[in-house]
Amino acid sequence: MNLEEHVDLYERTDVVNSLLARYGVKFGIYKNNTFHEQLFPFDAIPRVITKEEFAFLEKGLKQRVDTLNLFLKDIYNEKKILKDKIIPEEFIYASSGYLPQCEGIIPPEGVYSHISGIDLVLGRDGVWYILEDNLRVPSGASYPMIARELCRRSSPKTFHDISIADNRTYADLLKKTLEHVNTGGLTVVMTPGRYNAAYFEHSYLAERMHVPLVTCNDLTVEDDHLYFKDYSGKRELVGAVYRRISDEYMDPMNFNPESVIGVPHIFDIYRKGNVALINAPGNRIADDKGIYYFVPRMIRYYLGEEPILSNAPTYLPYYEEDMKYVLEHLDSLVLKDVAEAGGYGVVFGNSMSVGQKEDFIALLKKEPRRFIAQEVIDFCGLPIFTKEGQPERKADLRAFVLSGEKTVVWKSGLTRFSRNPDSFIVNSSQGGGFKDTWVLNQ
Amino acid sequence: MGVKSVEMIDRLFWLGRYTERAYTTIRLYGQKFDSMIEEGSEGYDAFCHSLDIPNIYASAEDFRKRYPFGKDDPNSIYSNLLRAYDNAIELREEIGSETLAYIQLAVYELNKAAVSASPLIEFQSILDDILAFWGNVDDSIEDEHARNIIKIGKRVERVDLYGRLHMDRTSMVREVHRLTGRIARTGLHYREETIRRLNELISEENLNYPAIVEEVDRILEA
Amino acid sequence: MKTLHFRYDLKIEFSEPVTNHSFTVKCVPDTDERQHILRQDIKILPKEFLSTNRDSFGNFYFFGKTVAEHELFHVEEEGVVETGWSDSVPANDSPGQGLCLVQTSCTEPGPYLKEFFAGLNLPPDADNREKSLWIMDKVYRSFSYQSGVTTVGTTAEDAFSQGSGVCQDYAHIMISLCRMAKIPSRYAAGMLLGEGASHAWVEIACRNKWYGLDPTNHVPVAEDHIKISHGRDYKDCLINQGVFTGNARQKQSISVQVTEI
Numbered sequence: 001m002n003l004e005e006h007v008d009l010y011e012r013t014d015v016v017n018s019l020l021a022r023y024g025v026k027f028g029i030y031k032n033n034t035f036h037e038q039l040f041p042f043d044a045i046p047r048v049i050t051k052e053e054f055a056f057l058e059k060g061l062k063q064r065v066d067t068l069n070l071f072l073k074d075i076y077n078e079k080k081i082l083k084d085k086i087i088p089e090e091f092i093y094a095s096s097g098y099l100p101q102c103e104g105i106i107p108p109e110g111v112y113s114h115i116s117g118i119d120l121v122l123g124r125d126g127v128w129y130i131l132e133d134n135l136r137v138p139s140g141a142s143y144p145m146i147a148r149e150l151c152r153r154s155s156p157k158t159f160h161d162i163s164i165a166d167n168r169t170y171a172d173l174l175k176k177t178l179e180h181v182n183t184g185g186l187t188v189v190m191t192p193g194r195y196n197a198a199y200f201e202h203s204y205l206a207e208r209m210h211v212p213l214v215t216c217n218d219l220t221v222e223d224d225h226l227y228f229k230d231y232s233g234k235r236e237l238v239g240a241v242y243r244r245i246s247d248e249y250m251d252p253m254n255f256n257p258e259s260v261i262g263v264p265h266i267f268d269i270y271r272k273g274n275v276a277l278i279n280a281p282g283n284r285i286a287d288d289k290g291i292y293y294f295v296p297r298m299i300r301y302y303l304g305e306e307p308i309l310s311n312a313p314t315y316l317p318y319y320e321e322d323m324k325y326v327l328e329h330l331d332s333l334v335l336k337d338v339a340e341a342g343g344y345g346v347v348f349g350n351s352m353s354v355g356q357k358e359d360f361i362a363l364l365k366k367e368p369r370r371f372i373a374q375e376v377i378d379f380c381g382l383p384i385f386t387k388e389g390q391p392e393r394k395a396d397l398r399a400f401v402l403s404g405e406k407t408v409v410w411k412s413g414l415t416r417f418s419r420n421p422d423s424f425i426v427n428s429s430q431g432g433g434f435k436d437t438w439v440l441n442q
Numbered sequence: 443m444g445v446k447s448v449e450m451i452d453r454l455f456w457l458g459r460y461t462e463r464a465y466t467t468i469r470l471y472g473q474k475f476d477s478m479i480e481e482g483s484e485g486y487d488a489f490c491h492s493l494d495i496p497n498i499y500a501s502a503e504d505f506r507k508r509y510p511f512g513k514d515d516p517n518s519i520y521s522n523l524l525r526a527y528d529n530a531i532e533l534r535e536e537i538g539s540e541t542l543a544y545i546q547l548a549v550y551e552l553n554k555a556a557v558s559a560s561p562l563i564e565f566q567s568i569l570d571d572i573l574a575f576w577g578n579v580d581d582s583i584e585d586e587h588a589r590n591i592i593k594i595g596k597r598v599e600r601v602d603l604y605g606r607l608h609m610d611r612t613s614m615v616r617e618v619h620r621l622t623g624r625i626a627r628t629g630l631h632y633r634e635e636t637i638r639r640l641n642e643l644i645s646e647e648n649l650n651y652p653a654i655v656e657e658v659d660r661i662l663e664a
Numbered sequence: 665m666k667t668l669h670f671r672y673d674l675k676i677e678f679s680e681p682v683t684n685h686s687f688t689v690k691c692v693p694d695t696d697e698r699q700h701i702l703r704q705d706i707k708i709l710p711k712e713f714l715s716t717n718r719d720s721f722g723n724f725y726f727f728g729k730t731v732a733e734h735e736l737f738h739v740e741e742e743g744v745v746e747t748g749w750s751d752s753v754p755a756n757d758s759p760g761q762g763l764c765l766v767q768t769s770c771t772e773p774g775p776y777l778k779e780f781f782a783g784l785n786l787p788p789d790a791d792n793r794e795k796s797l798w799i800m801d802k803v804y805r806s807f808s809y810q811s812g813v814t815t816v817g818t819t820a821e822d823a824f825s826q827g828s829g830v831c832q833d834y835a836h837i838m839i840s841l842c843r844m845a846k847i848p849s850r851y852a853a854g855m856l857l858g859e860g861a862s863h864a865w866v867e868i869a870c871r872n873k874w875y876g877l878d879p880t881n882h883v884p885v886a887e888d889h890i891k892i893s894h895g896r897d898y899k900d901c902l903i904n905q906g907v908f909t910g911n912a913r914q915k916q917s918i919s920v921q922v923t924e925i
Contacts, residue, residue: 023539024531024546082762089762100896103720103759186445194532203534213535218447221686222729224715231448252907253688253727264686264907268717268727 006162009155010385013044019150025143028197035195041433042147043384047397047415054439057120057128057399058409060308063299065116065401068135068286070302072112076102076282086301087294088318094369095288096339099247101254102282105271108181109404112280115177116401120309121379129312129377131396133292135283137244140414141400142201144436145170145208148412151436163441167412171208173402178209178240180404181276185239186228188214192245192261202244221265226275240276241266247281289338289372290316313375317368326364326373330357333373335364348376382435384417393417397437413437446587450536451630453529454588455662457537458595460526461545465572466603467493467519468565471510475562478502493517494606494655511556523552523568536588537579544575590628597621598658601640605655611644614654618644625661636661665748666887667702670855671921672862674739674904681733682910689739690725691862691903693854693890697750698876704743710734721900722757723893737906744925748887752873761848761869763896770897771840774821780806781844792847792870796877797884799841800866804882807834816898831864832898834879838866839897850894852876853901857888857922862903867894890922 017039026037049057074081075092082089092098117138119131148167152159178187191202193215206213212228219238220227227235243250249259254267270277285291293314296307315322315333326333330349337345352360364371381392395417400410415435474489486505490497495517499505512518523545530537530545548571555564576596583589600617618640625632639657643650672691689708695701706726708714714728730737755761767773773781784802786795810828820840823833835851842849848869856863856878865878865885874894876885885891893901904916 021550022543022547024534024542079760090766093759093763093766100759100763100900101720105720189535194528199531203532204539206535207539211535212445214447215449217449223713228445229447230445231451236445253686253905257905257907265688265727265729268688268715271717 006155006158009151009158010044010390012151012154013042013385015154016044016147016150017042019153020147023146023150024200025146026200028195028199040143042143043417043433043435044151045383045385045390046436046438047382047395047413048438048440051440051442054409054411056308060128061118061399061401061409062407063303063305063308064118064130064133064295065113065403066407067295067299067302068116068133069110069112069403071298072135072280072283072286073106073110074302075285076105081298081301084301086297087291090369091288091290091294091318092285095285095290097284097286097288097291099282099284101267102280105280105282107270107280108183108273108276111181111403113283113286114181114278114280114403115174116403118399118401119396120399121377121396124378124380128309129379130292130295130309131312132289133287133295134398135279135286136246137198137279138398138400139198139201139244140398140416140434141170141174141410142204143434144412144414146204147434147436162438165411165439165441167410167437167439170400170410170412171205173408173410174205174242175209175211177402177404178211178242178276178278181278182240183274183276185226185237185275186212187240188212188219188228188238188242190214190216190219190241190243190245192249196244198244205242216261216263219263219266221263221269224269224272224274226263226266226269238275240278242278247284250277250281289336290318290369293372312377315373317364317371317373322373323364323368327361330361332376334376335360336372336374338370338372349373382415382417384433384435391421393419393421393432395435411439446536450533451591453533454536454591455595455598457526457529457533457545458592458597459599460522460529461572461575462596462599463603464519464523464526464548465569466600467522468510468568470607471519472562472565475506478506492607510561511552520552520556523548536585537583537592540582541575541578544571544578547571548575586627587629590624591630594621594625594628594630597624598661601658602655605651605658608649608651611649614649615644618654621658630662631664632661633663636663665746666857667925668745668747668857668888668890669923669925670741670743670745670890671919672739672741672855673919675917676737676904676906677915677917678735678737678908678910678912679914680910680912681735682908682912683731683733685730685734685737685906685908686727687729687737687904687906688725688727688902689904690719690723690893690901691739691741692724692726693743693745693892694724696891697753698747698885699890700746700749702744702746704741707738707740709738719895719900720759721893721895723895723901739904745890747890751884751886752875753867755848755869755872755874764848764850764869765843765846766896767840767843768897768899769819770836770899771820771843773840773844774825776825777821777837777840778844780824781841784841784845786845792868793875795845796838796842796847796849796866796868796870796875799838799845799847800877800879800882803834803838803841803879807837809834809880831880835864835866836897838877838879842866842868850874851897851901852885852891852894853898853903854889854891854893855920855922856881856890857924859922860920862892862918862920863889864898864901865889 027040029036029038081087113135117134120128122128189206203213226238228238229235248256249262251262251267252259253264293316299307315326317323317326333349335347382395383390384393395415398414402408415437419432487497508515510519527545527549530542534542548568551564551567555561558564579592597620604613604617622637636657643654710730711728712730716726718724808828811830814823814829814833820836823829824837839849850867852865852867867874867876878885895901
């Protein structure tokens with residue numbers, strides 16, 4: 001395949017962007033406490049993944065997500081991995097991601113992470129590195145889905161000439177995943193509301209799956225079951241809730257009592273097995289950056305296999321020798337606060353002043369469990385199309401792994417790129433844009 | 443899909459109303475804008491009066507800017523279109539992205555018109571978008587129930603607006619008849635008394651416009 | 665062994681009528697190795713649906729909803745319990761002792777408790793039970809009982825720094841110190857013979873068993889205590905939780921009567 005021949009695709013980047021605007025493909029952002037809807041800039045030069053490369057990634061991602069699902073089940077039930085001292089107990093119990101409320105619950109069909117968003121980068125050394133596991137409510141699949149639809153309109157020839165796996169099947173894949181765990185009744189998408197950053201995605205996925213989009217006002221718990229309240233007073237049983245709302249706000253009776261966007265008692269009936277919540281509550285423990293360190297060990301422990309995909313080289317200051325290494329190599333490391341997400345709480349050692357370093361080291365020594373340190377991975381950029389040429393921008397890949405009857409990797413993904421040439425941060429809440437991700441059929 | 447929440451019914455109804463309000467007021471404003479090219483400062487007070495909105499404008503120039511584009515003016519065309527948008531955006535899965543797109547496009551056009559020297563050109567595009575929206579409502583909303591509720595919003599708004607504008611008897615009769623014909627098909631609980639009263643009111647010798655407006659706004663009262 | 669009769673009465677009065685009231689009530693004692701429930705009757709009013717469940721600590725609870733307007737929510741309970749069957753309950757339960765080593769927002773020590781801990785002179789070779797008896801003794805001597813000076817939201821550190829409080833404060837302070845001493849410890853809520861209100865104490869793990877210690881009264885938990893629930897701290901043992909529609913203030917009153925028969 002020669003992408004050079006398909007320059008018309010790139011040249012129509014503007015056309016695709018105006019179509020994205022037409023369909024309201026936006027994300028919400030709060031600036032100075034007011035809500036804004038912002039377009040998510042699209043660049044038409046895709047990330048291309050060959051069939052062979054995808055087969056490799058697929059194998060590695062399935063291995064990782066299957067392991068994380070086993071980990072979650074173990075942690076909230078038998079705790080073998082703690083008893084066998086693979087992970088120190090306090091890394092679980094002292095993490096804000098561990099929810100004691102979830103103890104002893106096995107979700108419908110035993111699935112914890114139904115939709116996993118795994119963030120990877122391709123190092124200049126040609127190795128794919130996992131940066132983060134997102135097992136709570138990973139968002140972003142809708143963007144490449146709709147961008148593909150629009151690119152096919154703007155450059156049909158490209159898609160005629162090159163055989164690319166169709167990523168628009170995501171809605172079917174997702175629906176199947178949700179229905180696999182449905183306990184009987186409707187499948188719904190639950191949104192906190194239109195002022196949520198990912199509201200476009202919530203409504204678009206509901207549209208594409210042909211299922212209702214609901215808020216807490218539409219749902220009620222009665223007689224040990226969850227119901228959708230019809231305007232006429234009728235009620236319909238709900239069996240699966242793809243909830244795009246975090247654990248803390250889901251149920252004021254069991255989590256944050258101040259929440260006004262949750263459904264009282266939804267967690268009580270989930271505990272009884274009468275509804276599936278997707279993803280399962282309590283998954284945040286697996287997203288914990290401290291737990292990330294242990295994933296390769298988990299793979300060996302639960303599956304008896306060597307990890308196929310690599311973690312970025314990571315140090316845990318909790319361990320004395322790692323603390324020593326971190327203090328000696330601060331300048332070459334990136335430091336991450338385990339409690340933060342979305343590109344926040346990330347500091348590059350070499351960007352700190354002497355004073356900042358002293359403060360940081362004091363904090364690190366006081367709360368060693370709070371931080372991880374990683375080698376700065378020199379990862380590949382991707383070209384973006386501009387009228388002046390095709391400069392490179394740092395880019396990552398969020399792969400979507402769906403676990404239903406079996407674990408499936410979506411043949412696409414969200415490729416995000418940084419806004420500035422010298423930035424490594426590709427998170428959409430901090431500027432930057434996105435690309436389609438092609439998986440080639442041949 | 444079948445199941446519809448109270449909120450959704452409400453949004454469908456008001457999407458119909460505000461889209462219609464934006465459409466009719468843009469047309470009226472277009473006529474006014476045209477006449478103001480020569481007349482200059484005259485007549486916007488009468489315009490406000492005919493629309494039954496307060497004249498809060500300091501000058502003809504102020505009116506020309508703020509009535510269509512005023513973000514803080516609750517009676518502006520902008521505010522009406524944005525309320526249509528606010529309802530539409532929360533109905534994507536019900537009305538479909540294609541239908542929603544036309545309301546989105548109308549908002550973009552209105553923003554363009556706000557900085558244009560010849561806003562009537564952009565206004566034409568907004569009217570096109572709104573007509574395309576209605577075309578899509580008919581053509582691509584599969585759920586008949588949802589379709590009827592949006593359209594009943596439009597019919598109610600017509601009677602309300604035409605009543606405020608003191609339109610001629612033929613127009614009033616036509617709009618009340620269209621409303622009467624459709625409302626039973628929505629499956630909504632509506633006030634049958636209102637339909638009966640409206641049909642009485644349009645057969646009176648001297649049309650009592652305020653009574654018509656008051657009556658039609660009560661149609662969904664429990 | 666003692667046979668105790670208990671009566672538990674929980675009333676929530678609303679200043680104005682409320683609707684859509686979802687509630688969770690956790691005030692039902694349960695049979696375990698230490699106490700055997702011989703019989704009990706529970707009335708909850710008003711309710712439109714009522715269900716039961718167990719939380720992740722194994723505590724029994726009721727949950728339900730009342731949509732209709734009401735100004736009073738009333739739980740009445742009455743029963744007979746045999747206590748003192750054992751001095752402990754097994755500590756192989758979930759979530760386990762590891763969780764009970766982690767401080768929570770209620771127990772997190774500040775400078776006062778840390779300084780106090782440093783001066784405890786814990787016997788180095790003692791087991792967890794002996795150490796915690798030591799801690800209970802020190803807490804009892806350094807803290808005095810006084811109602812009305814703390815609230816349900818007062819942390820161990822705040823209560824300790826002012827020197828007095830109620831059973832909840834005693835329990836949080838002792839838990840904080842035990843956890844600093846690496847003794848798994850948890851909060852227990854229940855009733856006490858002869859006392860008119862609900863009570864709280866501490867359970868500590870030693871040799872895979874949970875032992876109850878009552879720092880307010882400076883006694884090990886034996887025959888006079890009826891346990892309702894346990895958890896990391898007070899918040900896991902809330903007797904009543906509710907959300908409702910309405911702009912009402914609520915007044916909660918609990919009256920408890922435990923007598924020996």
